[in-house]
Amino acid sequence: MNKPVLSIVVVGGGTAGWITAGRIAAHHRTNANSPIQVTLVESPNIPIIGVGEGTWPTMRSTLMKLGISETDFIRECDASFKQGAKFARWTTGASDDFYYHPLMLPQGFGKTNLVAHWQKNRTQLNNESFSATVCFQEAICEQGLAPKMISTPEFSSVANYAYHLNAGKFSQFLQRHCCEKLGVRHILADVIHVNSNDHGDITSVTTAQAGNIAGDLFVDCTGFSSLLLGQHLQVPFIDHSDVLFIDTALAAQIPYEHENSPIASHTISTAQSAGWIWDIGLRHRRGIGHVYSSRHTNEERAMEELQRYIGPAFNQASVRKIPIHCGHRKIFWKNNCVAVGLSAGFLEPLEASALVLVELSATFIAEQLPARREVMDITAKRFNETFQYRWQRIIDFLKLHYILSKRTDSEFWIDNRDKSTIPPSLQELMELWRYQAPGDLDFSSNNEVFPAASYQYVLYGMGFETDFSNHAHLLMDKEFAHSQFIKTQKAIAHASSNLPGNRELLNKIYEYGLQTI
């Protein structure tokens, strides 16, 4: 129990495994002679799940910290730009019903709260939506424009952005980078046994091909099987399907109609009778999938809705069915084992929370890596508290999308609004927001995942009304608010005439690359 933590063994080689291994290796500057060594053991026989194709803007700083060139990343992972999400048919289900959750804060956020002004002056503001009034990003997305120019340096932006990427290629790309540049040892072998000492710490994993691999800290990135944390250490799984009903995904890949078809620079999420369809544009294909609740519909019906969305190209597509167990482990770090990625848990893909949780976990482990075993339990306790909080906040935020819907076309939507399915923490926030708009003080933890602005975009995008009548004095900075609305309009005009199309920019990046300065 009293020894330095020098050998870190990551089990599993999907994006979770490589991001974690890479972040630890980069942060601790590992090489052949460094005291800290990172080893990644990966089965040559188990395919990675690889449907995580949407990221958050945090991925930019993750890539930078790994020392990756954005040009290489875009070229080799078929990556494209993502400027948020468009939610279609979520509120009423009508064909023209949509709202945006952009990646930029409302204009003047922090200086004033534009919600009250927008609500009061909607007619003068041409009945434009909240996001269209306070943020220029929706207009760029609607026009299919990129978030930057070819002269904008790597990782810099004109409009904040994240990525869509090919998860399989991303894993391979990270593997090459981690092994060639960051000194991560890579072993292809199947783990057949996990060995522990009297304290319950894992001492080594026995593999079929490479014998025993010993370590001081084990990172479980074994996907849904949760080989170390779940199976070996018996940490129970907390099911959240009573809150989030989605339990099945049907995933397909669809080619573009033409080589030059536009690439959407946002994720499109279109609500269906008992779930929703994601639509993610990469350079050479779109990833489209239907996630649904099998308690509220059946595979045949879900497949029909997917077919209707995709159109004729559906007939050539092969559809993968993936079960979704919505929930997470009770704790994520036990003894000397910490789980990252699907082994820690999974919620439905709404708002792309999977990869961001991997990044947050990898950052925590890399930057808080306990120097010696005797302090690891403290780190573990803090890690568990932090991530229990984060999972709960994500669950609340995802649920928010469902409880604001006014759809009545199926039990799925009606059940989602049943109070008994809404976490008390979210119910409390909803009570608050009857009289005040979400603000940063509603979310005072350092470990917040979604900022208050995100709650604003979803709430007011879905037609929620806050009653500001008791605080009418908040409307006094009328001129400042008006100037912010004008600023948004100017930003829209400027961006519209300067930004290239999303595909046009991606083509240029393939041809010329982005500069680093």
Place this chain on the structure above:
Amino acid sequence: MPHFVALHNQLHQSIAIDTSKIEAQGALEHMVPVVLSEFLKLVVSYPIVFTKSSDTGQFLAVALLGFAKNENLFWQHQQWQSIYVPLNISRQPFFVGTEAGQTIICLDKESPCITNDINHESLFDKQGKDSAYLQQVKSQLAQLLDGETHTTDFIRTLRELNLIVPLTLDISFADQQEQRVQGLYSIDEDRLAQLNAEQLLQLQKQNYLQPIYTMIASLGHIYALIQKKNERLGYA
């Protein structure tokens, strides 16, 4: 709209170039691409900086002529006020093009420099041979064509050594107007001072030390350019 056609000794035998109109072609340019081989001539008057091509994002070496679009502060009283005019202006209205993989000389048929008045510089003699004027144009074009490759190599080396740094100019003109000029880049002098012997030797062997120091020295002309702008604003 420019209209480029391949130069032909019979088709273009009867035209001539009014050289007095050439410099006016740059009257509205605020920067002009330059090549390494003219740096020593440019440094007499112009700040030499890098900027990014808006089309490709790649770095280009340019002579800075003004601080805003359409502003050429060297163009005054219908004249180019400098003893040296950059090649990319003086070679007008000729351009290098390619046809079936071959480099050819093109002419902008819409250029106001073209005239039928034979008192100006003709291009070919009666036998269809190049005039002395055309020979000089061809040597300018050759210098540009070679120069583009050399300049690209120069920039690549600077990038590899991280020697390019953004240059942001915050200028207050005499009329209290303030302007931030962005999108310009220059040599990172701190980084240059930190290069090791091997890296310096590499630069010396490639004959890059001279253009590097020429660029650094040329930045002083930014003050002269501000002075020109103040004069244009009516403050002198």
